[in-house]
Amino acid sequence: MIAISAVCAMIIGAHNPPRVSHFFAMSLFALLVSIALAGLTKRTAEERTKYAVSCFLKFLAVAIAIGWLMYPFSH
Amino acid sequence: MNNNPIDDASEVTATQTAVAVAGPARRHESAARHAVLALCFAIAAWIIPGLGHLALKRWGRALIFFACVGCLAITGYLLRGNVFPPRSSDLFDTLGFIADASAGIFYLLAKFFERAGPDVSRAAGDYGTRFIAAAGIVNLLSVFDAYEIALGRRTM
Numbered sequence: 001m002i003a004i005s006a007v008c009a010m011i012i013g014a015h016n017p018p019r020v021s022h023f024f025a026m027s028l029f030a031l032l033v034s035i036a037l038a039g040l041t042k043r044t045a046e047e048r049t050k051y052a053v054s055c056f057l058k059f060l061a062v063a064i065a066i067g068w069l070m071y072p073f074s075h
Numbered sequence: 076m077n078n079n080p081i082d083d084a085s086e087v088t089a090t091q092t093a094v095a096v097a098g099p100a101r102r103h104e105s106a107a108r109h110a111v112l113a114l115c116f117a118i119a120a121w122i123i124p125g126l127g128h129l130a131l132k133r134w135g136r137a138l139i140f141f142a143c144v145g146c147l148a149i150t151g152y153l154l155r156g157n158v159f160p161p162r163s164s165d166l167f168d169t170l171g172f173i174a175d176a177s178a179g180i181f182y183l184l185a186k187f188f189e190r191a192g193p194d195v196s197r198a199a200g201d202y203g204t205r206f207i208a209a210a211g212i213v214n215l216l217s218v219f220d221a222y223e224i225a226l227g228r229r230t231m
Contacts, residue, residue: 019199020154020199020202022198022202025154025199025202028150029147029202029205029206029209032143032146032147032150032209032213033143033147033209033213035139035142035143036139036140036143036144036213036216036217038139039135039136039139039140039143040136040216040217040220045135
């Protein structure tokens with residue numbers, strides 16, 4: 001993944017930031033942090049997978065809920 | 076050979092006394108050596124994410140931390156997030172620097188990936204700043220984890 005990112009950086013030239021949606025950036029962040037937390041707190045691969053999936057879904061659910069809570073303030 | 080039971084008894088007592096005196100000192104020395112070794116693992120984990128766990132033969136964790144910290148940091152640089160410099164007068168900038176520098180070698184790669192510098196005028200740049208800081212914080216967690224494992228406080 002790091003190699004792919006490095007190649008992407010060289011292709012893009014790091015001048016133009018890739019256009020990413022808010023949801024994609026948030027999902028990527030949630031996914032990577034969930035995997036790191038699962039690796040830190042759980043021991044077996046099965047436990048880690050379950051924890052990472054659960055943590056990722058909770059990240060998304062909370063972010064979407066907070067997004068909707070803030071929706072009235074944007075109008 | 077000593078056949079005198081009184082002399083034998085005195086030898087045993089002397090040995091026991093020597094062990095009793097040297098025991099705590101040796102234990103203290105061993106604990107100090109252990110703490111220094113644990114600190115070395117922690118420093119290794121900080122410089123290259125996952126290296127501390129790799130040295131402790133925790134392959135899975137080493138791979139997870141290296142991949143996650145690397146992806147978070149590089150994605151942050153690609154999104155042209157703000158990388159905080161070492162010297163700043165603002166406390167929040169200093170905290171930002173501590174978070175960023177915790178990513179170890181990936182902090183030093185910032186100039187390679189972010190040749191055009193940060194651009195926080197767009198939302199992507201702001202996201203990038205969070206990604207870079209998160210990379211450092213995740214690596215900081217891995218440093219503490221490696222330290223605890225090396226000290227034997229964490230068995231898992």
